[in-house]
Each structure stands twice: as structure tokens, then as C-alpha cells.
Amino acid sequence: MAASRLPPVTLTLRQFMRRRQVLLLYRKILQAVRQVPNESDRKYLKDWARDEFKRNKSVTEEDTIRMMITQGNMQLKELEKTLALAKS
Structure with a gap:
């Protein structure tokens, strides 16, 4: 079975x-969790x-993404503040 190819995405x-900002935020949240x-x-x-x-x-709305x-x-x-207080 041939792998289906998606058209290249141009950003x-x-x-x-x-x-990249969204991905970094997601990673930071998971690290804190x-x-x-x-x-x-x-x-x-x-x-x-x-x-x-x-x-x-x-x-996709730029302003909405920025706000989120x-x-x-x-x-x-x-979350980080709460974790720091719990450790002290």
C-alpha cells in the first residue's frame, strides 16, 4: 500500500x-505538570x-492566537507559583 503524500504546507x-510559540508553551506546560x-x-x-x-x-485568527x-x-x-509554594 503506497503512503499517501500530503501537499507541502507553505507558512x-x-x-x-x-x-513555534504554541509548541514551546505546550512543552513548558507538560514539564510543569x-x-x-x-x-x-x-x-x-x-x-x-x-x-x-x-x-x-x-x-487561525492572529489576534485570537496571541491572546490564547x-x-x-x-x-x-x-501553576509554577503553586508548585513552588507546595515545595516550600
Whole structure:
């Protein structure tokens, strides 16, 4: 069976950089979630993050994407603060 080939995707530099920002945010969130001590909380947060990113993957509006990245970074900072307080 021959592998189906998708047509090449042409991205502008801005689109490429925005995708990179989203991917980096996703990775940072997953890294922070790995530090959550409670296994069920860790699983919940990991599933939540995955679902949020999947749910919003079709968004193409630049301003909306920028706003979502800002909100994601704020939520990441809150999670990191909470984890730091739990460790102290």
C-alpha cells in the first residue's frame, strides 16, 4: 500500500513563529505538570492541557492566537507559583 503524500504546507515566517510559540508553551506546560506530586492531579492537568490544545488547533485568527498564548503563559506561571509554594 503506497503512503499517501500530503501537499507541502507553505507558512509565512509569522505563522511559523506563532506555531513555534504554541509548541514551546505546550512543552513548558507538560514539564510543569510532571512536577505535580499527586498522580491523579497530574493526569487531570495533562489531559486538560492536551484537550485545550486539540480543541483550539484550528484557530487561525492572529489576534485570537496571541491572546490564547498570553492566557496560556499566565496559567503556566500560576501553576509554577503553586508548585513552588507546595515545595516550600
